[in-house]
Amino acid sequence: MRYQSTQSKRRFLAGVSCPKCQALDAVVQVNITEPNLDEYIECTKCGHTEHRPDPDAISAKNHLEDQLARDAMATGTSGTVKFKI
Numbered sequence: 001m002r003y004q005s006t007q008s009k010r011r012f013l014a015g016v017s018c019p020k021c022q023a024l025d026a027v028v029q030v031n032i033t034e035p036n037l038d039e040y041i042e043c044t045k046c047g048h049t050e051h052r053p054d055p056d057a058i059s060a061k062n063h064l065e066d067q068l069a070r071d072a073m074a075t076g077t078s079g080t081v082k083f084k085i
């Protein structure tokens with residue numbers, strides 16, 4: 001296991017059990033800034049890692065998808081592709 005303490009923050013999630021091995025209080029939340037800003041959970045018992053669905057990230061993603069859907073409708077390309085010559 002590698003530790004890059006300057007680039008990652010780890011904190012134990014009390015009362016959280018590992019989704020894989022079910023170990024309680026063995027799951028840490030890891031925040032990294034390199035190479036990209038990311039956040040995931042890691043089990044210190046079995047090494048299982050998993051991205052947590054973050055409510056903020058989900059709403060941001062939904063917002064983005066809404067915008068893409070609106071863009072698609074605005075250009076009239078939902079299902080059919082029109083070529084302008």
Ligand SMILES: [Zn+2]
Pocket residue numbers: 018019020021022023043044045046047048
């Ligand atoms: Zn585990």
